Amino acid sequence: MASNPHKRDYSITGPENQRAQERGLATAEWYTSPIPRQRLKELMKRKDGPAIRDTFIWFGSLALVGLIAYQTWGTWWAVPAFLVYGILYATPGDSRWHECGHGTAFKTPWMNEVIYQIASFMVLRSATPWRWSHARHHTDTIIVGRDPEIITERPPVWKILLMQIFHLYGGPVELKRVILHVFGRLDKQEREYIPASEYGKTFWEARVYAFVILGVIAACIYTGSILPAMFIFLPSFYGGAVVILFGITQHLGLHEDVLDHRLNTRTVYMNPIFRFLYWNMNYHTEHHMFPMVPYHALPQLHQEMKHDCPAASPSLWAALKEVVAALIKQKDNPAYVIERPLPDTARPYVYGIRQDGDEAAVTNGTAS
Amino acid sequence: MSIAQWVEACAAEEIEVEDVIRFDYGDRTFAIYRTENSKYYASDGYCTHEPVHLADGLVMGDVIECPKHNGRFDIPTGAAKRRPVCIALKTYPVKIEEGKVLIQID
Ligand code: FES
Numbered sequence: 001m002a003s004n005p006h007k008r009d010y011s012i013t014g015p016e017n018q019r020a021q022e023r024g025l026a027t028a029e030w031y032t033s034p035i036p037r038q039r040l041k042e043l044m045k046r047k048d049g050p051a052i053r054d055t056f057i058w059f060g061s062l063a064l065v066g067l068i069a070y071q072t073w074g075t076w077w078a079v080p081a082f083l084v085y086g087i088l089y090a091t092p093g094d095s096r097w098h099e100c101g102h103g104t105a106f107k108t109p110w111m112n113e114v115i116y117q118i119a120s121f122m123v124l125r126s127a128t129p130w131r132w133s134h135a136r137h138h139t140d141t142i143i144v145g146r147d148p149e150i151i152t153e154r155p156p157v158w159k160i161l162l163m164q165i166f167h168l169y170g171g172p173v174e175l176k177r178v179i180l181h182v183f184g185r186l187d188k189q190e191r192e193y194i195p196a197s198e199y200g201k202t203f204w205e206a207r208v209y210a211f212v213i214l215g216v217i218a219a220c221i222y223t224g225s226i227l228p229a230m231f232i233f234l235p236s237f238y239g240g241a242v243v244i245l246f247g248i249t250q251h252l253g254l255h256e257d258v259l260d261h262r263l264n265t266r267t268v269y270m271n272p273i274f275r276f277l278y279w280n281m282n283y284h285t286e287h288h289m290f291p292m293v294p295y296h297a298l299p300q301l302h303q304e305m306k307h308d309c310p311a312a313s314p315s316l317w318a319a320l321k322e323v324v325a326a327l328i329k330q331k332d333n334p335a336y337v338i339e340r341p342l343p344d345t346a347r348p349y350v351y352g353i354r355q356d357g358d359e360a361a362v363t364n365g366t367a368s
Numbered sequence: 369m370s371i372a373q374w375v376e377a378c379a380a381e382e383i384e385v386e387d388v389i390r391f392d393y394g395d396r397t398f399a400i401y402r403t404e405n406s407k408y409y410a411s412d413g414y415c416t417h418e419p420v421h422l423a424d425g426l427v428m429g430d431v432i433e434c435p436k437h438n439g440r441f442d443i444p445t446g447a448a449k450r451r452p453v454c455i456a457l458k459t460y461p462v463k464i465e466e467g468k469v470l471i472q473i474d
Contacts, residue, residue: 027418027419041387041426044426102438103433103440104438109450128451131452132451135417135437135452138437139418197454198451290435291436291437291438292425292433292438
């Protein structure tokens, strides 16, 4: 099969990894917006209250909708009931996985860890490997060959995006990895970012996942029905639509290989229900620039830094339209990116690495 | 073999309770902490996970959280407390004399 010479290799074990390191894009210093230290400290303050409240609301509504879904099983009403259950299972599963993984959602460390482990299973992301994958995503955000969490490459692979509506791309990849982990092995990509000291933990977590999944399968066989799996395990797939809709707004259509989150990350205004489901991750530029600020303080952080950032997308719908239009353009022109003007009050964009006292890096030219 | 020496880092008042500042000495960088109970400590200034300044982090009680990936260290001992940090921080003795923070570096 002839390969396209312009197509980049997005794997983190390929030649782009080396190239990024040579260009100074790996483990580099990133731009941060100027926020007074005192104010930042206030915003970074940890609390248990909001996350405990939100966790009760989440599990409470899951139980309620689950009960309705159970009672409608065998009728057509089960379709919308389980759809709501699945969305409520997977969408907060994704955002709770994320926030608790950062250890910022709760003040109390064990609470973050418990919810992290539960949510990781709910979205079928092996807890320890994904902790390290996400650390790399923060170190090298959308740096080709370095970031393992780039949703799709340029030109986009539509098949992956469409399959992800039901988690049918990432899900099977992850299940394959779980099987490898159960037998004490890792795939090549994981070895890039998981340190050897974490292998044992990875393998034991996979054995717990396998135990739960096999338990659900056994329950299905015992009851002669897929109903048990409709509550645990299958929602990770059938409930995935909102996860991918939120997820593609984070970085797609924007720059690759830059060291300024204002260029590669998007903040989107969302309604309170979406913000609850997403735990304010719609303030994504803010989160990437200051990952120590907990989710409940992100709206305030946004107020502190919006004078230094491009305008936020006005709604989820607007962001999705922008993303899809950019992906369509990138099909023929992979170099296409959305250029977003900064307000007059902002500092200029930082595209590349900073040399000592070098103003050249702080330009409005484009990165290659 | 280098000989340990006491070096003046800053005025004790310069660091707020539950805060951390950066102190550069020669080509080395340290982090000086004042914890919740107003005790002073010092460690290497960079996180052991990646070269990020801990002085940009958050002091919570006796713990410092790194600004990059939220890894945590125990300030008095330097022990790694939360992934992704696995390697302990090197710590240095600290004393307060005449309102100054002195750290002993080797
Ligand atoms: S750089 Fe400190 S936790 Fe990663």
